[in-house]
Amino acid sequence: MYDLFQTDENISENLLPYDGDVRYLPIGIEPLMAERYVDSLFHTIAWQHDEAIMFGKRIVTKRKVAWYADQPFSYTYSKTTKTALPWTPLLKELKQIVEASTGEHFNACLLNLYHDGSEGMAWHSDGERELVPRAAIASLSFGAERKFSFKHKTTKETFSLNLASGSILIMRGATQSYWLHRLPPTKKVSAPRINLTFRSMRT
C-alpha cells in the first residue's frame, strides 16, 4: 500500500520572484485516489450557484460553490454572505491530508466546481477581513488540469502554472497583499474541475 501522506521534500521552491511565497506539490494525493475523490465530492457536497453583486446587479454564476468550517462562520465576498456548513467526513479526511502535507492548520474550506473550461475565476486576492492576515491558504485541485496565474499588483509581472488533479498549491505570507490570482477560462478543457481552498478564519 502506498503512503497517502507526501513529505515536504516534494514541495517546490518558492515560485514567486518577490513579495510572497507560493509552493506547488504536484502529487498531494495519488492520481487514482484523486479520481475517486472527484466523484465523491461531486455527489456529497452541498453545491450552490454563486451569487455576486457586480455593477449594482445581482448575478448568478455558472460555477458552483460551497463553504464548510469548524464553526458556522459567515464569509462575505463579492458583496454576498455565506454561512459555513459543518465538515463532512470526506472533507475532514482531505483537510487532514492537506495539513499533513503542508504543516499548516486550517479551520475553513471554500469549494469551487467548474463544470468545464468556460468557467473560471477573475483576478482577485484572498484578503477578506474575516481571514487571518498572512495565514497560509492551501488549494487542492481535482479533475481537469487548468492553468492558474498570478499577477503582481504594482509591477504587473505574471507567473502561471498548471494545477494537476491531486495537486496542492500553498500561498503564504505576503502573497495576498502583493499578488492577484485567477483561473482563466479556456476553450481547451471540457471536463469538470473541483478546487478546495483551505483557509484560516479569524475566531
Ligand SMILES: O=C(O)CCC(=O)C(=O)O
Ligand atoms: O479554483 C482555483 O484554483 C482557485 C480558486 C480561488 O482562487 C478562490 O477560491 O479564491
Ligand SMILES: [Fe+2]
Ligand atoms: Fe483565490
